[in-house]
Amino acid sequence: METKADEKRAGRYHHGDLKAALIAATLDLIKEKRVEDLSVADAARAANVSSGAPYRHFKDRDELLAHVAAEGFRELNERKQAAFAKHPHGSIDSLIAGGCSYTEFGAENPELFHLMWGAARTHDRFDIAKQTSEAAYTGFIDSLTEIMEKQGLGHLDPHKFGAPLWAMVHGFASLLIGKPKMLDSKRDAIRENIANATRAYFAGARQGEISK
Amino acid sequence: METKADEKRAGRYHHGDLKAALIAATLDLIKEKRVEDLSVADAARAANVSSGAPYRHFKDRDELLAHVAAEGFRELNERKQAAFAKHPHGSIDSLIAGGCSYTEFGAENPELFHLMWGAARTHDRFDIAKQTSEAAYTGFIDSLTEIMEKQGLGHLDPHKFGAPLWAMVHGFASLLIGKPKMLDSKRDAIRENIANATRAYFAGARQGEISK
DNA sequence: CTTACTTAGTGAGCATCTCTTACATAGCGC
DNA sequence: GCGCTATGTAAGAGATGCTCACTAAGTAAG
Numbered sequence: 302m303e304t305k306a307d308e309k310r311a312g313r314y315h316h317g318d319l320k321a322a323l324i325a326a327t328l329d330l331i332k333e334k335r336v337e338d339l340s341v342a343d344a345a346r347a348a349n350v351s352s353g354a355p356y357r358h359f360k361d362r363d364e365l366l367a368h369v370a371a372e373g374f375r376e377l378n379e380r381k382q383a384a385f386a387k388h389p390h391g392s393i394d395s396l397i398a399g400g401c402s403y404t405e406f407g408a409e410n411p412e413l414f415h416l417m418w419g420a421a422r423t424h425d426r427f428d429i430a431k432q433t434s435e436a437a438y439t440g441f442i443d444s445l446t447e448i449m450e451k452q453g454l455g456h457l458d459p460h461k462f463g464a465p466l467w468a469m470v471h472g473f474a475s476l477l478i479g480k481p482k483m484l485d486s487k488r489d490a491i492r493e494n495i496a497n498a499t500r501a502y503f504a505g506a507r508q509g510e511i512s513k
Numbered sequence: 514m515e516t517k518a519d520e521k522r523a524g525r526y527h528h529g530d531l532k533a534a535l536i537a538a539t540l541d542l543i544k545e546k547r548v549e550d551l552s553v554a555d556a557a558r559a560a561n562v563s564s565g566a567p568y569r570h571f572k573d574r575d576e577l578l579a580h581v582a583a584e585g586f587r588e589l590n591e592r593k594q595a596a597f598a599k600h601p602h603g604s605i606d607s608l609i610a611g612g613c614s615y616t617e618f619g620a621e622n623p624e625l626f627h628l629m630w631g632a633a634r635t636h637d638r639f640d641i642a643k644q645t646s647e648a649a650y651t652g653f654i655d656s657l658t659e660i661m662e663k664q665g666l667g668h669l670d671p672h673k674f675g676a677p678l679w680a681m682v683h684g685f686a687s688l689l690i691g692k693p694k695m696l697d698s699k700r701d702a703i704r705e706n707i708a709n710a711t712r713a714y715f716a717g718a719r720q721g722e723i724s725k
Numbered sequence: 726c727t728t729a730c731t732t733a734g735t736g737a738g739c740a741t742c743t744c745t746t747a748c749a750t751a752g753c754g755c
Numbered sequence: 756g757c758g759c760t761a762t763g764t765a766a767g768a769g770a771t772g773c774t775c776a777c778t779a780a781g782t783a784a785g
Binding site for chain 1: 547548549623624630631634636676679680682683684688690709713715717718720
Binding site: 564 | 761763765766
């Protein structure tokens with residue numbers, strides 16, 4: 302039985318790349334299990350190694366989960382950028398599309414999303430999760446800055462102007478967790494909701510309702 | 514040593530009211546521990562009963578946590594109402610104050626907040642958490658309806674108009690978790706942020722940017 | 726090729742946790 | 756008092772996180 306060895310003989314030692322395999326296995330498990338039901342033992346079994354092996358690569362369970370969260374942030378970021386890119390540069394539509402993709406990612410991957418933002422509580426311990434999550438924020442601000450300029454709001458602080466928008470789409474995602482059916486039936490309603498709110502917010506800002 | 518018996522001899526059986534005591538103990542533990550580090554055993558120890566006793570009152574660990582979450586929703590609701598009541602009836606200020614109190618509650622009780630909205634994932638199993646969380650939403654909609662009428666937006670659907678506002682303050686809370694220092698130093702900035710966004714949103718709505 | 730060193734993984738074991746089961750006891754209606 | 760039920764205890768099965776002594780696989784130098 303060489304199936305295991307075949308997979309990644311390109312890699313180095315015994316397994317090939319156990320670290321990545323464990324993260325991948327956990328990302329797989331999280332699709333059907335709650336975060337709190339994930340176990341290092343399960344991940345080890347899925348990777349066909351003994352129960353002690355993971356501890357060569359991760360200090361403890363939290364560190365494994367932090368890597369899983371980081372992977373989630375990377376994927377979220379990717380989807381957000383892709384959605385952005387489908388609309389004219391600097392348009393409000395691109396902002397709306399990015400926001401919708403964010404919300405939908407959360408609603409479609411409830412446990413992963415819960416883990417990702419739960420990991421924020423342990424940021425002190427794990428740079429990986431912190432860095433990837435901050436990269437997501439930075440990307441948002443960069444895009445937003447450009448949009449604001451093209452929309453005649455260049456005089457406002459992007460961080461200040463953007464925070465409520467980010468909070469809104471994040472909040473929608475968080476609130477939709479556990480309601481996947483609702484997402485299926487009301488995806489369009491939520492898109493419309495985000496679009497309306499974003500446009501109203503821009504309109505209000507043009508009237509000078511945003512200080513500084 | 515009668516200290517234990519003294520506490521609540523008014524109650525019924527051996528302990529008095531173990532169920533409530535376990536919930537209270539867990540609410541206490543959650544101030545200093547992560548949700549995933551809470552244990553039924555700890556709660557039992559805190560209540561001075563054996564490790565099996567809690568299972569007379571809760572089917573499993575999840576059910577205990579669902580009750581803790583419900584308690585959190587009650588407290589959140591209380592604070593929100595109190596903040597609301599400090600401002601003129603039907604004013605945007607009252608809405609803003611309610612929103613701020615919501616965000617601050619989340620930021621001040623990160624683990625509890627995380628538990629509360631994580632419990633949404635298991636709503637199917639536990640009515641308690643579901644009911645209390647929905648009561649919070651219902652209260653919000655009721656207040657908002659009144660505000661919208663007084664603000665000349667009575668023609669809009671409160672659910673549709675309110676969702677982004679709720680999502681925003683919820684999102685702020687969720688994003689602030691793990692950043693208690695930031696809350697201390699920037700409480701005013703966040704309040705201003707919420708206030709600006711809410712006013713801009715209302716202004717945009719008056720211009721007809723919200724459909725239907 | 727052999728030897729020395731490093732890295733990855735094993736398997737047993739400890740402490741702990743969740744939850745169950747058999748048993749004991751407190752309080753209540755009669 | 757006498758049963759009955761609600762409440763709690765003690766002990767234990769099964770699983771987990773994590774550690775540790777050990778072995779095997781790879782690397783590099785002579």
